[in-house]
Amino acid sequence: MGSQTTKMIFPPGYVCRYDEQVMRLANMMGRKKPNVRPGGKGSLQWDDPEYVILEAGVTSEMAEVGLCLGSYEKHSAAEVAKKLGKSEDYCHEQLMKLAVYGACFVNRVEGVDLFWTETWIPGTMEMIVNNMDNIEKYPIVAYAMEAYGRVRGPLSSGAFPVGVGLMRVIPIESAIDGESRKAGYEEISKYLNENDLFSVSNCSCRTDREVMGEGCGHLKEDMCIQMGHAAEYYIRTGRGRQITREEAFAILKRAEENGLMHEIPNTDGPGHTHAICNCCGCGCLSMRTATMFKNVDMIRSNYRAVVDREKCVACGRCVENCPVNALKLGQKLCSSTPVVTDITTRITPRDEVWEEDKWNEEYRTNRENVVDSGTAPCKTNCPAHIGVQGYIKLAAQGRYQEALELIRLENPLPAVCGRICNRRCEQACTRGEVDSPVAIDEIKKYVAQLELDPATRKIPEKRHDYSDKKIAVIGSGPAGLSCAYFLALDGYQVTIFEKEEKPGGMLTLGIPGFRLEKAVVEAEIQIIRELGVEFRMGVEVGKDVTLTQLRQEGYRGFYVAIGASGGRKLGILGEEAEGVFTGIDCLKRINRGDVVDLSGNTIVIGGGNVAVDAARAAARLSQGEVRMYCLESREEMPASEEEIQEALEEGIHICNGYGPVRIAESGGKVEGVLFQKCLSVFDEAGRFAPVFDETDTILVPADHVVVTVGQSIQWGDLLEGTKAELRRNNTIVADALTYQTGEADVFAGGDCCSGPGFAIDAIAAGKQGAISLHRFVQNGQSLVIGRDRRIYKELDKKGAVLEEYDRTPRQRPDNLDGVGHRSFADGRGVLTEEQIQKETARCLGCGATMVDEYMCVGCGQCTTKCKFDAIHLERVYDGAGVEFTEMKPVVIKQMVKRKGKIAFKKIKKKFGAV
Template sequence: MAEARELILKLGQKITDRIGVKVTTEDPEYWGLACVITDEMAEVALAMKVRVPATAQWIAKRCKKSVERTEELLQEMSVIGLIEYNWENEDHHKQYVLPMFVPGCAEFMMMNAKQVEEHPELADFFEQMARLPLEKVTPMVPQGGAGIGMHVIPVEKAIPSSQESASIEHISYWLNKYKDKYAVGACSCRRQQRVRGEGTGDLEDDLCIGVGDMADYLVETGKGRYIDYDEVMEILQRAEDNGYVHQITNIDGEEKIFAICNCAIGVCNGLRTSQLFNTPNMSRSAYRASVTKENCVACGRCVEYCPSGAARLGQKLCTKNGEIEYPVQELPDETKWGRDKWSVDYRDKNQINCYDTGTAPCKASCPAHLPVQGYIKMASQGKYLDALKLIKTENPFPAVCGAICNRRCEDACTRGRVDQAVAIDEIKKFIAEQELHAKTRYIPPMLNYSGKPFQEKIAVIGAGPAGMSAAFYLKKMGYPVTVFEKEKRPGGMLMNGIPSF
C-alpha cells in the first residue's frame, strides 16, 4: 500500500463538510484528490480559505511561491476542477475560490471528460461526496434546502398568471439576472452514473447551464461552451419534454446561483437527497402541486411524469360511503428519522403508479394498461384527438386493439355495481377510428434530449405486433428504423396494415 500523502490528507480534511470525520486514506476525501492533485497543488490549496475568493498574489504570499508559479498551478487546478474563479468585486479583478466537494470541486472534476476516463474512480468519489455529508443532517433541513444541495424551481408556464409569486422562483428571473452570460456543459451526475455502470442512457453533454462567472469558468477550463438565450430556452424546453427537473444551486444564498441543472430521475445526486433519504424538504420548491378533484380522471400521466413520486393514484369507487382516503407522506419533522425511514430502492419505487388501494379497476384490468378514465373524459368533451394522443402513449395501434378487444375493462368497471358498465370499448373504437383517416391521424413527435435524430440505425426483424411496436417507440425516440418481414404483408395475424415511420 502506498504511503499516505500528508498534504492530501490535510486538504481533504479542510474541504470536507462531513460532521465529526477524521479523514484517512480510506475516505473519498483522500483518494478522490490523490489521483489527480499533486502535492505542490495541495500546498497552494491549503493556503486558501474555503469558499473565500482570493487573488493569485494573496495566495502566492501565503503558500510562499512566486506569483508566476502560483498562477500556473491555479490554472492547472482550475482545469482539473479543484478550484473555480470569479470576478465578483468592485474593480472586476480575477479571484480564485476553493469550493467544498459538493456542490463544488467533485462536480467540476467530473466535467473534465478526459480526466474521468483516465481516473474512473472519480465517479465513485463524486457519488460518495454527494451522499455521505447529508446522511446525518438531511432530516433536519427545512423546506427549500436552507442552502444545502439543490433547489427545484417550478415550470413557469404551470404557474397561473393570476397568482402572485416571487420572481426568484422563476427561471426567467435568473436568466435575466445573468443576461448574455450563459454556457452549457456536461452533466456530472449522468457522467458519474455511466462510468459507474448505472447509467439510464440519457445524454450527458449539453445539459447543465452555467451562468455569470461560472459560464466563463466552464469555457476557459474546457468544460463547456458559450450559448445564447435562444439556445438556453431550447435546452430548457427539451428538458421539459423529457420530464427533467430544473434545479438551481442553493449554496450562495437567495440572490446568487451559478448553474441551472436539468435533472433526471434516478440519476441526479441533487434529487437523490430527497428521494434516498425520503425527505421532500431537500428539493422542495416554494410551490406545491395540487389536484382539482372534479377535473381529475385518474389517467395517471401526472404520476408517470412526477420526478419526486409525489403523485399517486388510488381507487375512486362508486359506493355509498364515498371515496377512499389516500395515505399522507410522512415527514422527518414529525417523527424520529433514521435509516429505517430511507427509501434505498427509490429508483424502482419513485414512480410507482398507485397506492396499495390500486388505481381505476378498468385501467388495471386492461392488458395495455390504457388510461381509460382519461380518454373517456376527453371524448365526452369532444377532444377526440387529445383522447387519441393519450391512448397512443400506451398503445401504438389503437385501431387494431379496438377491433379485437375482449373488454376486460368493462367487466371490471365499478359502474356495473350501480347499473351497468360504461361502454368503454365502443368509445375506444370511435376514437381509434380517427387513426384510419389521414386528417385525424396522430403521429407522435420525435422526442429525445438532443432534439434531433440519432445517427445509429436500428433494424427490427419481423413486422408483427411486437416488431411494429418496437419500431414505433424507437422512431419516437429519434432512431432511424428499418423493419424486415419475410411475408408479403406486414402485421402478422392481428394487424391489417403498416403505419408510416
C-alpha cells in the first residue's frame, strides 16, 4: 500500500470527465453544502472515490434529475418533474437509470415508484458494484468502492461507540444459545423471520477484490442476502435473484460451515436492517476497518470470545478461522522461562491519536498463528500442522469419528501415515523430556481403522460446487492424492493421470507390504474416488498426452506430483553387472508381483529407510545372508530407529562406516563389493563430505547387490514447451508458499519439487497446491492474499514445569499372531481400546488458545469450530444501533469524549503517572 494508503488507486487508462453535475450529485449524497463549488473547498475532489464511482456510469442528465431527490427523502417521478420543470416520463426514465446503475433506491408503494438516495457505505457503493453490468463496463467502480473505506476509514478511528458503527457483526446464533443477556437484535434469525421478501446477490467487497486481482480465495457468488425494500430493489434491478426464507437460512448455514461470519448494515435503527452479509476478514472492506485500522468498535458485536484453558487442546481450529487474527496459540504448561500470557491489544483508537504508524497495512498477509513463546511441539513439528492434541483428546473421549475428521482436515491419508510416518510429532513431544513420547502415530492408526471398513467409512461432504472447472493432477502418490482430495472437497472436476497401472505412486510400488499393505492404500484411495476424482491409469503425460492437449480438453490448471520414482546409481565400476539392482527398481518389481530371484547372499548399500525396506524384502526372498553397508555410523543413519530395530530383529546385519569402491564381477555377474572405511560423513558445517581411509578396504562376497543411495526424478517430456525450470538436482523450481512454477498454470509439490522426503511432507504440499489451484482457476484471486503462512513455533520444552501427569508407561501394540519374519504381511498390531485410553491420558496438553480481547469482534465463528466446548462468547458490551439520520450527534459526543481521554492520557504521561 505505502503512499497509496489514503489515496484512490486508478487502473491504467482511467480518464476523469470532470462532470460538474455529477460532482454536485456526489456532494449532495455525501450531505455536503448544496451550493459548494464542485471540486473546490468544502467539496469532494475529482479523484475522490465518491465522485469517481458516480462518474463512471452517471450522465449529466441523470445527475440533474437525481439532484432533485435530496438526501434520504423519498420522491416520485411526478414530484421530481414538478421541481425540475420537465416531463414525468423523462424524469422517471432518468431516475430508473440511476436506480439500475445503483445511485438510488426504487420501491413501488401503492402503485407508485418512489426513489431515494442513501449513504455511500453501506448503501450506494455496494449497490453500484452489485450490478455486474457495471463491473463489466466500468471496472473503475470496484476500485472506487475499495478506496472509500481505505481513504475515509482513518477518519472514523475511535469515532463510533460500540454498536453504532455503519456495519455491525451479528454473532453466529449457535454461539449465543443459552446466553442469559442476549437481546433479540443480536440473533441473526430475527432479521429473516421478520421479513417476507428475500434476494441474494454477489458480495460487493469480494467483487472489488476480484476486479483488482486481490481476491483472497473466498468467492463472491451468492453471499449477500437482502430483505424487504432492499430485496424488492435488488430483484427489480437485476442485482439479485429472489429466494425463500428457507434458502436464506441455508445460505447462512453454508457460510458458517465455510468459516464466514455475519454482518449487517447498521443504519436502519436498533433491531432493523435491510441486508445480511457473510464476510471473511481477508476480503471484506468493513472488516478491514477493524483489522487494518484496529477500529474494532465500529463493527463489533456486544460479545467477545473467552477460552476455558482447562478444556482447550490447541487444535488450532479457532485460530485458523478467526477473521481478525484475534486468537493465537500459546502454551498451557507452567514454565521456568518467560511465557506470553496476555495478547490483548493495549494501544487502541479509544484514547490515542490514530495515525498511519499504528495501522496494520499488511493485515492480509501477516497474520500470525502462534505467540512468541510458542505452542505445542506436536502441531508445530508436523509438516501438515495437524491438531494432534485435539485428536488425542477426542480419542480419549471415545469420539473416534470426530478425531478422524479432525485429522482429515489436513491429512487425507491417516491410515497410511499411521503405518509409515516418520513421526516428527513424536520426536518433538514434550512427554519425551520426561520418559517416552506419546504414541501419537499409534493413536492415529487406531482411529484410522474406521476408514478400512466400508461399513464405517465416511465420505466427507463437499464444501462447494465448482464442477464447471477441470483440474489435472499428474501423479497419484501422496502429494497428488492429497491435492486431488482437497480440490474434490471444493467441488472441482479433478482427474489424476498416472503412468503406472495402479494408483498410489511409491505408496503402492515403493513400500513393501510388511510396512504398508496395499489394502490400506486402496481403502483411502476409494474415498477419493467416491468424492468424484477420476483416475486415468497407464497414461504418461508428456508421452501419451501433452499439457497443451489437456488445456484443449478444458483443464484450467495442473498439479505435477510425479515423485522421485527412479533409482540412483553409484557411478562405480561393475554397476552394470548381472545381479545389481537399485532399491527402487527391486521394490517396484516385488510390489508388482514379479518374480525376483535374490537367492544366495545379498548386500544392500545405503542407510536410509528405503535401504532398510530393501534389506527386509531381500530377507524374505532368500534363505541367504543379507547385509547392509552404509557410510554413516549407527547414530547418524537416516533410517528411523524403529525400522532399524525391526531389521536387526529379522537377522539383517548392519555394517556402519563403509563406502563402496567397486563391484566385483566375473563373466558379467556380480561376485561381491569392495568397500573402504569411511572416517566421517559430514564436515564441520554439517554438509555431506565423506572422508575415507583408502588403505582400509574389505571385499565382501555377494550374489546380489541392491543399491539404495538415492532416488531420481523421471521427467520424460512432461515439461516440454513450458517455462518451468529444473534445479541442478533435477527438482522443479516452484514458489515456496504457492508451489507455482515458471509456467503459470503448472503447480508442483512432493518429491519432484522438494527432493525425496516423507509422505507427510508430500501430503502437506498437496493441500497447499490445492489452495493455490483453487485461487488460480478462479477470476481475480491472489495466490498469497489472505493465505495462512502456517508459521509455527514450539514452546520451550526444557523450561516446562510438570507438576502432575499420568505416569503410565508408553503403550505398545502386540504383533499379530501367525505373521512371521518371512511374511510380506504387516505383522504389526493396533493398540486395543483399553490401551488407547491409557495412552491418550499420557498427553500433557501443552498448548492452549489465547484471545486478544480488544481485537475480537464477537462473531462466534471460533465457537462453531471447537469440538471441546472450550471457547464461548461472553456479552461484555450493551451497544445498540442508531438510524443513520440520528447518528451524527452520537458520533460528535463520542469524539468529544475521545479527545478528552487523549488529552488526559497525555497529561498523565507527561507527569510520569503512566
